[in-house]
Each structure stands twice: as C-alpha cells, then as structure tokens.
Amino acid sequence: MSQGIKLWDGTRWVQKNDAARIWNGNSWQKAKVKLWTAQGEGFRTVSETQHQKTWEATWTQGYWGNGEAKPNYRLSVANRVMQGRYGAPWSLEWEGGIQGGMIGFDDNDIRNSLRDSAIEKVELYLHSQHWWYYAGGTAIIGCHNARGWQGRFQEINYNVAQQRYYNRxxxxxxxxxxxxGDNFRDNRLAGITTHANSSDAWYYGYFHGTNDGWKKPKLRITYRK
Structure with missing residues (x-):
C-alpha cells in the first residue's frame, strides 16, 4: 500500500506529500508528517519523498601549472579537464607544470532544486580520455566556487575524493x-576541480569535457524533501 499525504480540496483528495504546508501563526511552513508503520521500522516521514537529479557540465577548462587557462594549440585542447604534470616535460616546447581542470554546472538550478532538502548521495561522472600510463591513473577531485568560465584555475577544497582508473x-x-551537496545547496560551491599536487606521472591525464557528448562530466545528487 502506498504511503503519503492527501488533502481534500473540496471536491477530491489530492496527493500533496512534500507540498503540504502548515500555518505556524505567522507564515505557512513545510509540514513534517510521520506515519507509524508497525513493521519494525517505527515512524516513517511521509511528507518527504526521495528525488534524484543529474546535471551535465555547462563548461570545462584545462589550466597550465601557472594557473592560466590553456588555449587550443596543437595537441592542447582547451576544453579538456586536465590533471597532473606531463611525464616527459623535457620533450615539450615549454614546461606545463602541474596542470589542473575546472568543471562548472548550472549552480543556480542546483540550488533551486536542492532548497530545503536533505542530501543523501552525491556522485560525479568523470570519463578519462588519456593517462600517461596504459594501466590508468588516479583522479584527485576537489571543488571550486567560481561562477561561469574562468581564465585562471581556482580551487577551495582539495582532494575531497579519489578514483582509480585502470584504462586510458x-x-x-x-x-x-x-x-x-550541502555546499552546492547552500551557495558555497559551484563546481568541481581535478588537481593532483604531485609531479608523479601516475597522476597525469585528462578527462572529456563539455564538447564530448555523453562522456562529458555530470553531477548526480540524491536528496529528500
């Protein structure tokens, strides 16, 4: 049997769930309604439902070790999400340093969707395009709070997660x-970074950007409200 909240609108019962409101004497507030299930789990909150939403990246950019945005030049593709130091820097025209990448999303829509929610899971889809080694490498994930495309690399949270890759x-x-997810909701984050504070070639690679169809980065958040 399905569980939820229905209110009588004068002619019929209407499913309300997370849209139900209660008057506190000054304003209408979101109602929190619990139902006793008598099935071992006790009370269940039926005024909240679980949601899951996915946002595709709206912009991506790779950056040189000095923080400057990379241009489209020969083998350099600006849209790639870079990470790490090239394994044979002596073979290049110039030293690129420890490079980084930034990924941006429609953070305004994320905030609107997550308003008054409880975050249950946050996932990032990141598809590698190249690693220095055929055996793959490790992605180091961070966060930024920059709005829109940036000409210089920015990062406010370093190494919030790591992921091992086994192929290029x-x-x-x-x-x-x-x-x-809490910080996206509360206007303290706007995007993701890739940045490994190491010159070890194990961390050198780059990931598909917004120009690369289904392989572009995506953010998926599961929440309850």
Missing amino acids: DEGHWITLPNWV
Missing part, C-alpha cells in the same frame, strides 16, 4: 562526500 578510456561515477 574509462568512465566512473565517483561518490563524493554528502557535504559537497
């Missing part, structure tokens, strides 16, 4: 801490 062309849904 490989995609993963990477679980991030729930506080990342």
